[in-house]
Amino acid sequence: DTGVSQNPRHKITKRGQNVTFRCDPISEHNRLYWYRQTLGQGPEFLTYFQNEAQLEKSRLLSDRFSAERPKGSFSTLEIQRTEQGDSAMYLCASSSWGSGNTIYFGEGSWLTVV
C-alpha cells in the first residue's frame, strides 16, 4: 500500500494559465475527495467521487474548476484561467468501506498563481 500520491507537489503559474493536478488514490479505494486548504484554515471540501461518478460538488467549485475520475482510478483536478485567489494547497484523499470510513490524504499539491 503506497498511500495517496499527488503530482505535481508544487506548481507556480501565471494568472490566466490552466493547471492540472493528478491524484492516485490508495489502490482499491473507491471513494476519492478533493479539498482545498489555505494558510490558517482547515481543508475545505471541493468534490467527491464514488468510483467514476462525481457525486457531490461544493459551491466553492466554480465553473473554472473541473474534476474527473475516468475508470474509477486516478483523478485529475483542472483549474482554468487561474486567479491569484486560487493559490492554495489542493489535497486529495481516498477511502473505502474497508478503510473503516477513514479518509487518507496525500501530501498535497501547492499552487501559487503570480
Add this chain to the structure above:
Amino acid sequence: AQSVAQPEDQVNVAEGNPLTVKCTYSVSGNPYLFWYVQYPNRGLQFLLKYITGDNLVKGSYGFEAEFNKSQTSFHLKKPSALVSDSALYFCAVRGPGGSYIPTFGRGTSLIVHP
C-alpha cells in the same frame, strides 16, 4: 449541515505535561469523528477516530480522544507531551449515512516547549 469548532487557535504546553486540544461538533444523527495532524508543508495524517463503542479512543503516537455525546465534544488528549508533537491538529465530523464527506475544523496549532 455538519460543522466543527476548534475554539483555540493555539495551545501551548511544556514538554512532559498533559495536553488537551478541544473540539465540538454539530451533526444530524450519530457522529463519525476524526483527528488528523499536519506538519509544515505536508498533508494530513490520520490519528484516531470514533464511530461507535467505548467513548475513549486510543490512536497513534500515544494520543487519545474522549467522545462526550451530551456535550457534543471530542477532545484530543495526551498524558505527556513531546516537543515533536508540535504541529497543526484538525478535528473532523461527518454524519452516519449518505454523504461520506467529513467537514474539518480550522485547526489548532500545538506548541510544545522544551
